[in-house]
Amino acid sequence: MSQSSHIPSPAAALLQLARIKSGLSQGQLSERAGVPATMISAYERDRRQPTIPTLTRLLKAAGFEVSIRLVPSDTHDEVLARLDSRRSPRERRRRDQQIAAWRNAEPLGGGALSR
Numbered sequence: 633m634s635q636s637s638h639i640p641s642p643a644a645a646l647l648q649l650a651r652i653k654s655g656l657s658q659g660q661l662s663e664r665a666g667v668p669a670t671m672i673s674a675y676e677r678d679r680r681q682p683t684i685p686t687l688t689r690l691l692k693a694a695g696f697e698v699s700i701r702l703v704p705s706d707t708h709d710e711v712l713a714r715l716d717s718r719r720s721p722r723e724r725r726r727r728d729q730q731i732a733a734w735r736n737a738e739p740l741g742g743g744a745l746s747r
Contacts, residue, residue: 638678640676640678641678641681643675643681643682643687644675644676644677644678646687646691646698647672647675647676647682647687647690647691647694648676650690650691650694650695650696651672651676651694653694653696654694654695654696656694658672658673658676661690661693661694664693664694665689665690665693667690672690675687675690684698
């Protein structure tokens with residue numbers, strides 16, 4: 633897999649973002665967190681995955697804290713994709729034409745929304 637197409641793990645992205653936002657080098661962050669700089673590099677490049685306690689400690693060393701919430705899953709996009717897959721090509725063209733017309737429509741003047 634090429635580097636340009638690699639999507640970092642959430643842990644790698646969080647760690648790198650926190651480090652960059654705090655203006656720290658990998659070496660500086662490693663000193664603050666008390667870990668080897670090679671560990672920071674490995675986490676940011678997805679060579680290793682930190683445990684939640686380790687990630688929390690590294691983010692704290694960069695001046696951030698982690699807040700995790702458990703929320704119900706939102707299946708909205710999957711439902712829409714499933715419904716769209718059931719449409720015929722003709723129905724999809726008609727829908728696309730309707731969307732294009734809506735996007736190109738001029739706002740009505742003097743209506744309640746324009747006040």
